[in-house]
Amino acid sequence: MSLPPPIKKKLGRIFEPKSISFSKEDLLCYSYDATGESHLPDVVVFPTTAEEISLTLKLANESGFPVIPRGGGSGFTGGTLPVSGGVVISTQRMTSISIDQENLVADVGSGLLTGDLQDEVEELGLFYPPDPTSVKFSTIGGNIAENAGGPRAVKYGTTRDYVLGLEVVLPNGDIVRTGVKTAKGVVGYDLTRLLVGSEGTLGIITKAFLRLIPKPKEKALMYAVFGDLASAADVVSTIIREKITPSTLEFIDGASIRCAEEYVSTGIKSGAEAVLLIETDGTLKSVEDSTALIKKICQENKVLEFRVAKDKKEIKDLWKLRKNLSPALYKIKPTKINEDIVVPRSMLTSLVTGVQEIAEARGVLIVSFGHAGDGNIHVNVMIDKDDPDEAKRGAEAVSDVFDLTLSLGGTISGEHGVGVTKAPYLSRELSSSLLSVMRGIKDVLDPKGILNPGKIFLSPSNKEN
Amino acid sequence: MENFKKLLDEAKKCVRCGICNSVCPTYNVLRKESVGPRGRVALIRERATTGDGAGFGKEFAIDLKACTLCGSCLGSCPRDVDVPKLILGARTAVVESEGLSVGAGLVFKNFLAPGKLAGLALKTASRLKRLLLKSSVGENGLLRRFSLPIIGKGRLVPNLADIFFLDRPEVKKLARVEAKEGRPRIGFFAGCGINYLMPEVGVATIKAVTDLGADLIIPSKQVCCGMPALSAGDRKTAKELAIKNLNAFEDEDLDYITTSCATCSNALKSVFLELLGDDPEHQERVQRFTSKVRDVTELLANELSYKDKGDKKEGLVTWHDPCHLSRYQGVREEPRELILKSGYAFKGMKNPCKCCGLGGGLVFSDYELSIEVTKKKAQNILSTKASIVATACPGCIVQLRDALHRYTPKDELIPKVVHVLELL
Ligand SMILES: Cc1cc2nc3c(=O)[nH]c(=O)nc-3n(C[C@H](O)[C@H](O)[C@H](O)COP(=O)(O)OP(=O)(O)OC[C@H]3O[C@@H](n4cnc5c(N)ncnc54)[C@H](O)[C@@H]3O)c2cc1C
Ligand code: SF4
Ligand code: SF4
Numbered sequence: 001m002s003l004p005p006p007i008k009k010k011l012g013r014i015f016e017p018k019s020i021s022f023s024k025e026d027l028l029c030y031s032y033d034a035t036g037e038s039h040l041p042d043v044v045v046f047p048t049t050a051e052e053i054s055l056t057l058k059l060a061n062e063s064g065f066p067v068i069p070r071g072g073g074s075g076f077t078g079g080t081l082p083v084s085g086g087v088v089i090s091t092q093r094m095t096s097i098s099i100d101q102e103n104l105v106a107d108v109g110s111g112l113l114t115g116d117l118q119d120e121v122e123e124l125g126l127f128y129p130p131d132p133t134s135v136k137f138s139t140i141g142g143n144i145a146e147n148a149g150g151p152r153a154v155k156y157g158t159t160r161d162y163v164l165g166l167e168v169v170l171p172n173g174d175i176v177r178t179g180v181k182t183a184k185g186v187v188g189y190d191l192t193r194l195l196v197g198s199e200g201t202l203g204i205i206t207k208a209f210l211r212l213i214p215k216p217k218e219k220a221l222m223y224a225v226f227g228d229l230a231s232a233a234d235v236v237s238t239i240i241r242e243k244i245t246p247s248t249l250e251f252i253d254g255a256s257i258r259c260a261e262e263y264v265s266t267g268i269k270s271g272a273e274a275v276l277l278i279e280t281d282g283t284l285k286s287v288e289d290s291t292a293l294i295k296k297i298c299q300e301n302k303v304l305e306f307r308v309a310k311d312k313k314e315i316k317d318l319w320k321l322r323k324n325l326s327p328a329l330y331k332i333k334p335t336k337i338n339e340d341i342v343v344p345r346s347m348l349t350s351l352v353t354g355v356q357e358i359a360e361a362r363g364v365l366i367v368s369f370g371h372a373g374d375g376n377i378h379v380n381v382m383i384d385k386d387d388p389d390e391a392k393r394g395a396e397a398v399s400d401v402f403d404l405t406l407s408l409g410g411t412i413s414g415e416h417g418v419g420v421t422k423a424p425y426l427s428r429e430l431s432s433s434l435l436s437v438m439r440g441i442k443d444v445l446d447p448k449g450i451l452n453p454g455k456i457f458l459s460p461s462n463k464e465n
Numbered sequence: 466m467e468n469f470k471k472l473l474d475e476a477k478k479c480v481r482c483g484i485c486n487s488v489c490p491t492y493n494v495l496r497k498e499s500v501g502p503r504g505r506v507a508l509i510r511e512r513a514t515t516g517d518g519a520g521f522g523k524e525f526a527i528d529l530k531a532c533t534l535c536g537s538c539l540g541s542c543p544r545d546v547d548v549p550k551l552i553l554g555a556r557t558a559v560v561e562s563e564g565l566s567v568g569a570g571l572v573f574k575n576f577l578a579p580g581k582l583a584g585l586a587l588k589t590a591s592r593l594k595r596l597l598l599k600s601s602v603g604e605n606g607l608l609r610r611f612s613l614p615i616i617g618k619g620r621l622v623p624n625l626a627d628i629f630f631l632d633r634p635e636v637k638k639l640a641r642v643e644a645k646e647g648r649p650r651i652g653f654f655a656g657c658g659i660n661y662l663m664p665e666v667g668v669a670t671i672k673a674v675t676d677l678g679a680d681l682i683i684p685s686k687q688v689c690c691g692m693p694a695l696s697a698g699d700r701k702t703a704k705e706l707a708i709k710n711l712n713a714f715e716d717e718d719l720d721y722i723t724t725s726c727a728t729c730s731n732a733l734k735s736v737f738l739e740l741l742g743d744d745p746e747h748q749e750r751v752q753r754f755t756s757k758v759r760d761v762t763e764l765l766a767n768e769l770s771y772k773d774k775g776d777k778k779e780g781l782v783t784w785h786d787p788c789h790l791s792r793y794q795g796v797r798e799e800p801r802e803l804i805l806k807s808g809y810a811f812k813g814m815k816n817p818c819k820c821c822g823l824g825g826g827l828v829f830s831d832y833e834l835s836i837e838v839t840k841k842k843a844q845n846i847l848s849t850k851a852s853i854v855a856t857a858c859p860g861c862i863v864q865l866r867d868a869l870h871r872y873t874p875k876d877e878l879i880p881k882v883v884h885v886l887e888l889l
């Protein structure tokens with residue numbers, strides 16, 4: 001569908017010339033996210049106020065065109081792809097920020113980069129813990145819409161746990177504030193929680209009121225290398241069982257390490273089949289105590305090498321290695337099917353070994369890394385999609401991985417969301433009655449289906465799955 | 466079209482993760498995908514795939530121009546996508562299919578014959594400048610503000626030198642120097658910045674090098690290094706300039722070739738090789754030439770082992786890493802070592818490698834964006850409370866002076882911007 005000229009003209013009246021673009025160049029630049037798919041929108045707009053968004057949504061309801069919210073475009077499941085054209089609303093210019101140091105609340109525009117918020121609050125001795133590895137190029141709005149999590153989730157939880165309230169433009173154009181600006185609040189349904197993780201299908205977030213906490217004084221980063229997967233998994237279980245709560249507990253498998261090593265030299269031993277990256281934070285005493293304890297647990301579990309990062313540079317290099325992992329995997333194969341499944345922590349060993357069995361059975365390479373501390377593992381099936389046979393085996397392996405995950409009591413997405421790429425699998429996890437409740441919610445808020453159609457639920461009419 | 470096709474393989478390496486956007490100076494100012502590396506690569510890829518069928522208009526060229534070629538994206542990309550090279554390639558492809566804009570064409574052609582047209586034109590300009598420029602109250606009276614809005618209102622521009630460096634008698638004397646036992650022979654490449662705008666940096670280089678027991682030879686037939694032409698997509702001119710420079714330095718029996726401009730040293734070291742390395746006629750010569758090139762900061766710190774003289778000087782110095790020195794050449798330690806040995810107190814700034822905003826021709830194509838990029842840099846400088854900013858590139862010096870003039874709060878002293886050699 002392409003937008004008829006009169007509608008474009010009406011849109012032109014809502015926005016200043018520099019905040020709206022029809023140029024082929026801009027349309028192309030807003031056609032993709034990190035999934036590698038590309039669908040051209042008809043228009044891109046760069047609002048600076050909720051009112052502009054409201055007028056756009058009202059027009060969309062009148063004229064029936066799709067509206068797609070977009071933050072940093074770093075999504076892994078295609079949430080911001082304009083699969084049926086329409087107007088992309090880029091929040092990149094809504095970057096206001098104000099910090100209430102007395103109440104420990106940040107009031108921010110949804111387009112603010114999460115990393116910018118963190119820098120700002122940390123200068124004040126405060127802390128906004130959610131840290132998807134994409135912090136430096138993803139937005140608060142995108143993080144909320146996907147309920148992003150990161151390495152620190154094991155101790156601090158995910159984005160959800162820091163959202164006190166939101167300013168949202170509903171699909172009908174109404175501008176509302178959900179939630180509270182206080183530490184507690186129970187009046188009415190918790191629409192804030194509903195909007196968190198709604199992938200831009202229930203409303204467009206314009207502002208967020210976020211909870212801050214004091215910044216931990218000290219931290220230490222350890223890394224431990226293992227010659228087999230099972231020992232690493234045992235360490236994770238033991239750490240959890242011993243009630244040590246590290247601030248991050250990341251797992252990287254041997255194939256990933258070898259790949260990332262190519263551009264950040266860490267000197268990690270060869271023969272490594274698993275690496276754990278463990279951080280603890282708190283007071284000096286608590287950091288020292290848990291470091292000693294973790295070291296002991298590693299030593300009891302056949303660790304090949306154990307080190308505490310000695311300086312800022314080593315810490316930075318290790319994190320860089322972890323952060324660049326996901327794109328670096330393309331060195332192995334041109335196509336990566338990336339799934340971020342979660343299992344109960346006690347099932348980690350079964351998951352990791354089960355995944356390797358699937359890889360062997362299907363004859364594809366699967367590399368895994370991720371947030372072991374909360375059972376959230378990024379499973380990457382590496383294939384060449386131009387090789388039809390391999391592509392088929394890849395898809396089968398993904399399907400097997402989901403079945404395995406669900407059989408272990410897990411979920412098929414821990415943080416990346418459903419978007420378009422996981423929509424076909426939704427009904428495996430959710431019962432039909434749950435799905436119809438969800439569709440009902442969508443229908444109440446967006447009866448005409450103009451807001452981000454084609455996401456989460458399979459067809460644009462939202463009636464399948 | 467063919468020229469675009471060549472870029473396809475590199476562009477296809479991009480997996481659109483977006484990591485690079487976070488370090489891009491222009492993206493961070495405008496927050497628009499088309500002026501970030503990921504968008505630029507997507508545009509180039511589309512153009513390379515579909516040719517003119519991409520349906521692009523004038524925005525394409527504008528987006529390509531709005532890049533400082535700082536190289537930050539390359540450093541951050543886990544796939545090693547060489548975005549600056551893609552952008553240069555795309556600019557060249559545009560020029561080859563659509564021609565260079567008339568004004569830019571004239572400028573680069575004229576640089577081919579220094580001392581003739583360019584010299585003449587610039588000499589006239591040197592006389593006219595008093596009409597164009599308003600005096601500024603700025604630091605050491607050297608600087609003036611442009612009053613013409615088209616060039617950027619309130620912009621501080623450097624004065625053209627009254628006598629260009631290469632025209633000075635004491636410099637002309639160094640065109641030929643007898644070889645002397647035990648004195649290394651070092652060829653000096655002045656570059657346009659030093660020749661036309663900052664002869665004092667050239668003079669400081671002569672002094673620093675000769676003080677350390679080496680001879681400096683300044684071949685008179687040298688021309689522009691070619692980077693401005695190449696950045697604008699005029700690869701042909703850049704190549705011609707490179708050959709002229711090879712010729713100019715050929716006859717002298719030199720141990721090293723140095724320059725006090727980071728952009729030039731990068732051009733002499735690697736861009737020449739890239740331009741002429743596959744050309745059978747010049748291959749061997751260019752390899753010999755480039756292997757001798759050292760940025761002046763490297764030469765002083767390493768080959769000539771500059772030593773701390775033990776005297777203490779007044780003032781706090783901070784250091785700005787020029788993109789062409791730190792990222793492109795990986796030279797970071799040497800200049801810092803020189804500052805520490807110079808007798809000044811040193812304080813590093815936050816994010817010293819952040820681009821100054823001038824490069825890639827951005828200062829000419831979009832002054833407003835360019836100086837906005839410099840804002841953050843200026844803030845980082847100002848928060849060190851340093852009284853002197855040292856760097857190693859005339860381009861950065863021009864831009865930082867302009868920005869500090871603009872962004873230093875009224876009641877604070879505007880830090881002085883110098884070439885690190887001027888501290889020694
Ligand atoms: C290298 C890399 C590493 C990553 N690591 C992690 C990780 O560790 N943890 C993790 O959770 N994710 C990770 N991601 C995925 C991605 O960064 C997150 O999903 C992130 O939250 C997306 O934010 P964004 O601003 O880029 O949103 P976009 O990609 O632009 O959009 C994502 C979704 O949010 C919606 N949306 C965006 N803004 C709004 C708004 N204002 N109102 C309503 N809806 C909106 C969109 O419609 C879309 O459905 C990673 C991605 C990459 C490329
Ligand atoms: S970092 Fe590299 S792969 Fe990622 S978007 Fe940028 S150029 Fe592409
Ligand atoms: S070279 Fe610099 S300005 Fe150009 S795209 Fe890369 S980071 Fe941005």
